[in-house]
Amino acid sequence: MIENLTAALDELGLEYRVDGPRSATLSLPGRRKLSIPCSLVVEDHALRVEAFVSRRPEENAEAVWAELLRRNGRLYAVSFAIDEAGDVHLVGRLPLASADAEELDRVLGSVLEAADETFNVILELGFASSIREEWRWRLARGESTRNLEAFEHLRPRD
Numbered sequence: 001m002i003e004n005l006t007a008a009l010d011e012l013g014l015e016y017r018v019d020g021p022r023s024a025t026l027s028l029p030g031r032r033k034l035s036i037p038c039s040l041v042v043e044d045h046a047l048r049v050e051a052f053v054s055r056r057p058e059e060n061a062e063a064v065w066a067e068l069l070r071r072n073g074r075l076y077a078v079s080f081a082i083d084e085a086g087d088v089h090l091v092g093r094l095p096l097a098s099a100d101a102e103e104l105d106r107v108l109g110s111v112l113e114a115a116d117e118t119f120n121v122i123l124e125l126g127f128a129s130s131i132r133e134e135w136r137w138r139l140a141r142g143e144s145t146r147n148l149e150a151f152e153h154l155r156p157r158d
């Protein structure tokens with residue numbers, strides 16, 4: 001079972017770790033979200049795909065979830081979901097019989113694109129206060145603000 005999955009991952013040239021007789025994990029490289037942890041679990045008749053996107057929003061959770069629900073209709077093979085802690089994930093299942101390298105490439109591409117495209121939106125809606133505070137802290141101490149450049153509009157203008 002896992003052999004077919006690892007063969008497909010090898011064919012795609014992806015680095016992964018086998019976690020057990022039915023699961024593997026990998027990290028997809030993004031631009032906005034630099035690393036997207038993804039797990040692949042072989043079930044009896046399906047391949048389950050799960051990717052962590054973001055922690056639970058600190059504020060405006062309903063706005064974050066509404067944005068993710070709007071995006072769900074445009075996604076291929078995966079959907080945004082929240083877990084019991086309110087953390088945001090991408091989840092999906094595809095028939096085990098169709099989980100070849102070509103389809104896996106399509107599904108992982110969908111995960112990468114969805115997580116990367118929405119990451120800054122989630123941060124801005126769900127963590128704006130923390131981002132403003134991080135700006136203040138770094139500016140006051142002369143720390144680098146390079147990784148805050150996407151949120152220049154949240155920079156305090158004191």
